[in-house]
Amino acid sequence: MGEKANLIDEKAGSQLFYIKLAEIQRICQADWNPVDRASILADINRLNALYMITLAGSGHIGTSFSSMDLITYLYTEELNLSIAADGKPQDLFFSSKGHDAPGLYSVLIGLGRLEFHLLHQLRKLNGLPGHPDVSVPGLVTNTGSLGMGISKAKGIIIAARLNGIPRRVFVMTGDGELQEGQIWESLQPVANAPYGEITMIVDHNKIQSDTWVKDVSDLGDLEAKFRAFGWEVARCDGHNLYDVKEVLDRFRSIPDRPKVLIADTIKGKGVSFMQTMVTSEDGTMYRFHSGAPAADHYADAFQELLQGINAKLGSAGLGDISISETEQPPKVIPSKPQKLIAAYGDELVQLAGERHDILALDADLILDTGLIPFSKRFPERFIESGIAEQDMVSTAGGLALMGKLPIVHSFACFLSTRPNEQIYNNSSEKTKIIYVGSLAGVLPAGPGHSHQSVRDISALGGIPGLTMIEPSCEREVRLALKWAVNKNQDSTYIRLVSIPVEVQFQLPDDYTLIEGRGVILHEGKDLIVFAYGPVLLAEAFVAAQMAARQGISVCLVNLPWLNQVDAEWLSVTVQKFSRIIFLDNHYRKGGQGEMLAAVMARTGSCKGQTIEHYGLDDIPVCGRNPEILEYYGLDRESLSQAFLNLS
């Protein structure tokens, strides 16, 4: 992590560049107009956020950049950050959308409010989580689950009033986030009270996860909406900090009403090619919402930001900024990974060609849930719901009542929880619906606990008529979807791991899905291990091979059925073993292992065997995938040791 001058081209792709605290402080201490200073600081913060995300290998650039001017201005000019009687800053800011976390981190680091070394620790264990967490100094609330911000702010202000603290709270939201019902649920009560201490700032960059907000689920007349809900509304260019200052100054004179600034911003602001759709294949998708930029994109973005900074410094009579560098660690890319999402998307198109009653519903994750092929092939049967999971699930309910077969998609963390009551309501109608929850399990571990879905089995597992299944490889994905579409009479929840996983096991050639039954992937006689899904089966399979080299033979069973089991099959399968291990890519409470243990106990096949159950017990930590697997003792080395220890 040495320092370096401005010539970086020859090292692009292997070296990453950032700006040190002392250099930021040099800029800050120069004789600036505060508004101009905030603007140049924002550019510096962009450069550091780009560094953090690229080094981490993932993160949200687009929204970090669109909100950067606003957040920098708030922290440098608007917020009263002196400490109040309750030990917290007088004024508080947080982002309700939360995926702009790298942006916020870079602001806090640049102001010395977070230790500088954390700049290198985004999405690492004990570093800075992918979405906000209150364990990070200066962070107010956990977000990343959308739409909760105004409600949280209300609670904060009620507490402040009771404590006699004249606190203000500034809440940043996305614009796509405004599709969430909770936003509108929370607005009116704030106006009714009124809680004039709350100011909402909409980072209105007009692009949500996939593409333009207007194309996903248009917001209509936002200003009229906020006014109808009783809020004072202003609108301005969110990158023109003189305009922003004018609005915030005016807002200060209206203490008795909640206020919203609709800030017109540009997603990816600061880097020309990140500001629109141009880089996607057909110009319809935005490619810098999440994920890290490729090497050439990084180099170009860095150069553009750097030149912009130096130009501003130059016109202020200051010298070029000094930059520092870090070696980018090599990326480990699996050679022939199983890509479940792609297989799913392909199989869905095939089945939808056969069955015209199939409709697919999406909640602004068309890319991540593998729905692009379906949406192009069957546009009339594709429903883009926006970030409105409750509406999506109940719409599916209506479709199913009319004899259609709706297939509902989102990330498992959201799909299992936000529309939890709606899924249950659908099940009470005894219609058939397929739910597909991707991004399931503890990996990827970079986004943090809001996205690590390790509670979906328990949150939905008790619903009558809903069979939950997790396929372990591309072939099993296709089998699972076929089973759900053509064989299961009731509803199905397909739990999909999204990361590509290299697996060494193979399903038997004649493998078919039989409800409640598993399949042996590795023969053994010393102990039996039950697991599901590509991540844990891949680790357990190699662990079994490692144990075999130590003379311990492990029987590894892939049991894709998450909330039910064929008790007789289970009884026969375990009867020769006195040592049993259940592996859950999920909390142990309410996981498959708990269900299996209970069934064994109730059906008399539990006769004093030693039973161990691995999985999570606490809110998952954030980090790189390998370190998190190891943290939970679910990596191949830990598992093989566990196998040996048990034998």
Place this chain on the structure above:
Amino acid sequence: MGEKANLIDEKAGSQLFYIKLAEIQRICQADWNPVDRASILADINRLNALYMITLAGSGHIGTSFSSMDLITYLYTEELNLSIAADGKPQDLFFSSKGHDAPGLYSVLIGLGRLEFHLLHQLRKLNGLPGHPDVSVPGLVTNTGSLGMGISKAKGIIIAARLNGIPRRVFVMTGDGELQEGQIWESLQPVANAPYGEITMIVDHNKIQSDTWVKDVSDLGDLEAKFRAFGWEVARCDGHNLYDVKEVLDRFRSIPDRPKVLIADTIKGKGVSFMQTMVTSEDGTMYRFHSGAPAADHYADAFQELLQGINAKLGSAGLGDISISETEQPPKVIPSKPQKLIAAYGDELVQLAGERHDILALDADLILDTGLIPFSKRFPERFIESGIAEQDMVSTAGGLALMGKLPIVHSFACFLSTRPNEQIYNNSSEKTKIIYVGSLAGVLPAGPGHSHQSVRDISALGGIPGLTMIEPSCEREVRLALKWAVNKNQDSTYIRLVSIPVEVQFQLPDDYTLIEGRGVILHEGKDLIVFAYGPVLLAEAFVAAQMAARQGISVCLVNLPWLNQVDAEWLSVTVQKFSRIIFLDNHYRKGGQGEMLAAVMARTGSCKGQTIEHYGLDDIPVCGRNPEILEYYGLDRESLSQAFLNLS
């Protein structure tokens, strides 16, 4: 069920009166203006709905009456009820609020669309459920969980379009229901499409469950809101069917936009003393939202409705209506029931007097959750959230972040599911919050599955740091709340049965709550039974006494801890028994019994014992409490037989 003339006073309270189909048809066939006919039919339907609710012993009068003119008009004049190509009526109507089900039933019965005998079967097994269920002919969707109606209608219309059926859907909502975020989540997409086939009718009676909407959580400028969301808006007196007709006629000329009629109505319309707050003690609460009227109220209401009907008939030159009567079955009132909600409300006030950090949050169920004493004593620490559970839970999150101890209240069915992600988000912040879910379990069975909370343990049980506990009697309620407030460092979910239950067991005098441990209520040596809560423990206790008379001695354990157990205590407790029964007032999947069986299996205390697990497996049926307990084999007779069979 003989017939009777108009003199009913002397029998008030023992006889209930209704109008037969033939008599309704006589009225229909008279030479009326259709609008006037709908109006008189609505009054007749009110009389029959009053009959149904009073006979059932519970039901929602206020909202059935406020919406009655509208629903009657829709069915007689607006809806095209001819059968479309998909076998369903051309136009569909359903109520999103759903608690106006008795009103809708009486309309359908009066029109011969539901078998007449069902008039006597409200809230009975195999009769008409307390909230809409698609198993009832003519009912379109399951409601009772609020806010899903527009989303469902959207799905229905998308399906109709794909099927080439020119269908319209009319959705009735409440006004309090508009506090739910899902309503606003669903409005914009309908306007964007647009789905002009959808007409929403707001039964704007201005009173929600507890009291005036404006006092619970004011809706603000409703017309401006709907307009801002892109809907065509009209407003009129919902009891003046000439005005209603004018609006609906106009709506028909606007096929390309979704339309909403804000119908100004009067809750309890048709019976003067049900139209306002006058009967509550201090004039602040509405008393005819749910529940059956007392005998004198019934008699007065019937008389007023009857006189109104006869007056209208008279002015149309028709003779008085003929009424029929039914003997009202005697009510079984427990002599000294345990009233958990009242005990809870009292204990809360005591603790809040000691701890000033306690705040109570409510979602329009201040009466049902026992919060009236708290709200009167500590108004500054009482937060009425309206029907906005997500907002309520995240507000609690904000309070907890600032060091307060929020206690969040709603019915268990809603609290565990609607804000499921919000509760998890709070838990990820590792703050301390207490959730109190009342109306827990399969009883009362009258409201139907939307309100029978038999999935809350599984829906929330996996959340780290959330201990779930269900007290069995008033004394244990107080202990549980004290434990949650003063002893538990983390969050607690207190699961409360709301119905008064007569219990014959007694907790030991020196009983205290020890985390994860139970207490023996009935000594025995032949088998051991684990249960929790007043309903099942009361039944099991008597069942144990019955079994004892047959020579079988049953050890009955009250284990109030729902999602955790002290494994060592469990091991010691079960070790002398070869026969074990778990009882769950919940689905078996994800219930306490599953957790206990799993813990036994994992800790080696399961050694081939016979283990049985009683509870629910399917969506619960609706009915009277005793018949539903028997239906599920959870009544004392069934249980004692189960005990004998196992021995």
